[in-house]
Amino acid sequence: MTINARTLAIVERPICRITSVCPPMRDIIERHQVWAYLIAVVLGLFVGWKTSPGEVGPDYMIWTLLGILLYTTFTQTPLTHLSxxxxxxxxxxxxxxGNFVVMPAxxxxxxxxxxxxxxxxxxxxLVLLMPCTDWFVTFTHLGKGDSTRAVAAxxxxxxxxxxxxxxxxxLFLGSQFGVNLEFGRHLLPAFVGLIxxxxxLAFLTHKWAEDSRKASRFIRLTGLMPVPLLTVILFIVSMTQASQIASTGGIVWILMIxxxxxxxxxxxxxxxxxxxxxxxxxxxxxVVFxxxxxxxxxxLPLALSMPEAWAAAVVVIVVQSLVELFGMMFYLRWVPDRLLPNT
Structure with missing residues (x-):
C-alpha cells in the first residue's frame, strides 16, 4: 500500500512546522556542513597521526554523541505518524x-x-552487508530525504x-569462517542505546510538546544540532582511527578503490x-542513503572482539568508515541536486 497525498500531508506537516523556525541560522549551518565535515576529518587525522589519543574515552564519547545525534534527529521527525x-x-x-538482494550480490x-x-x-x-541503523537517519535528513521513512525503516x-x-x-566464507562473533552481545546493546x-525520548518529547510551548521551542532548538554534533563525531572518529590506517600499508589502496x-x-x-x-x-x-x-x-566492536589473526578485518572496517564519511559529504550535494532532483 502506498501513502496517498492526504496522508503525506498529515505526516509532513509537523516536521515542516518544527523545522521552520530560525531558518536563517539553520540554512547557514546546513549550507556549510560539507566544509565543516571535511575540516573535521582532516584535522582529526592530523591530530591522530601527531599524537596517540587514548581509546577508551573517545570510544565512549562517540557512542554518547551518536545517541544524542540520533535523539536530535528523531525530534525533527513526526513520530506519532510513523505507522x-x-x-x-x-x-x-x-x-x-536493495539492502539484502542487490547490494550483497x-x-x-x-x-x-x-x-x-x-x-x-x-x-x-561484515561492514558492507550491514545496513546502517543510526546516522543513516541523520544523513537522510540532511540530504533532503524522508527522515520519517528512515526512522520507520x-x-x-x-x-x-x-x-x-x-x-x-x-555462503561467502563457508567452513573457513570459524570465529564466534557473538552478535547479540554487541548488536543488541548498540540497538537499544543508539536507536x-x-x-x-524523542517520542516523549513530542508528546510533551503537544501541551507545552517550552517543549516546542526546545524541539526547534534541537533542529540546529545535528550538523555540529556530526562534525564533532567525525573529528573524534578520524583522530582515533588515524594510527590504524597509517599502519596498513598496501591494503589501504585496494580498499580505497x-x-x-x-x-x-x-x-x-x-x-x-x-x-x-x-x-x-x-x-x-x-533508499540511496x-x-x-x-x-x-x-x-567495529565485533571485529575488535576477534582473535589477533583476524586483525586485518578491523583495518577494513576503519577504512570503510572514513571513505563512507567522505562519500556522504559528496552524497549530500550530489544526490538531491543531480542524482534525484525534484524536477
Missing amino acids: EVFRDRQFMGALLT ITALLVLALPDNDALKLGLL TPVLLVAQLALLPLYLW IVPLI LFPTYLLAAALVGKGLRQIFRLSPETGRT SLGTRNSFVV
Whole structure:
C-alpha cells in the first residue's frame, strides 16, 4: 500500500512546522556542513597521526554523541505518524531489495577483487552487508530525504541483518569462517542505546510538546544540532582511527578503490529502484542513503572482539568508515541536486 497525498500531508506537516523556525541560522549551518565535515576529518587525522589519543574515552564519547545525534534527529521527525509510513510497501520493498538482494550480490563481486586473505574478506563482508541503523537517519535528513521513512525503516533493517548476516558469511566464507562473533552481545546493546532509547525520548518529547510551548521551542532548538554534533563525531572518529590506517600499508589502496566503487554502485542501484518501485524523489533519496551507509560503528566492536589473526578485518572496517564519511559529504550535494532532483 502506498501513502496517498492526504496522508503525506498529515505526516509532513509537523516536521515542516518544527523545522521552520530560525531558518536563517539553520540554512547557514546546513549550507556549510560539507566544509565543516571535511575540516573535521582532516584535522582529526592530523591530530591522530601527531599524537596517540587514548581509546577508551573517545570510544565512549562517540557512542554518547551518536545517541544524542540520533535523539536530535528523531525530534525533527513526526513520530506519532510513523505507522502510516511503515505501511508504505513500495518503499519497504525497494529498501529491502536493495539492502539484502542487490547490494550483497555487488559485495560478492567486490570480495573477488581482494587478495586471498580471509580476514580481509571477513572485514569487507561484515561492514558492507550491514545496513546502517543510526546516522543513516541523520544523513537522510540532511540530504533532503524522508527522515520519517528512515526512522520507520531502522528496526526492519536491524532485524533483517541480524537474521541474514550469519547466512551471508556462511555462503561467502563457508567452513573457513570459524570465529564466534557473538552478535547479540554487541548488536543488541548498540540497538537499544543508539536507536530505542533516543527514539523513546524523542517520542516523549513530542508528546510533551503537544501541551507545552517550552517543549516546542526546545524541539526547534534541537533542529540546529545535528550538523555540529556530526562534525564533532567525525573529528573524534578520524583522530582515533588515524594510527590504524597509517599502519596498513598496501591494503589501504585496494580498499580505497573498492569502497568508492561500492558507494557509486549504491547510488545507481538506489536510483534504479526508485524508478522500478515508482518512488518520489525524496523517498528515492532515502533508499540511496540507506544503501550507501553501513553499520561500521556497530560492526567495529565485533571485529575488535576477534582473535589477533583476524586483525586485518578491523583495518577494513576503519577504512570503510572514513571513505563512507567522505562519500556522504559528496552524497549530500550530489544526490538531491543531480542524482534525484525534484524536477
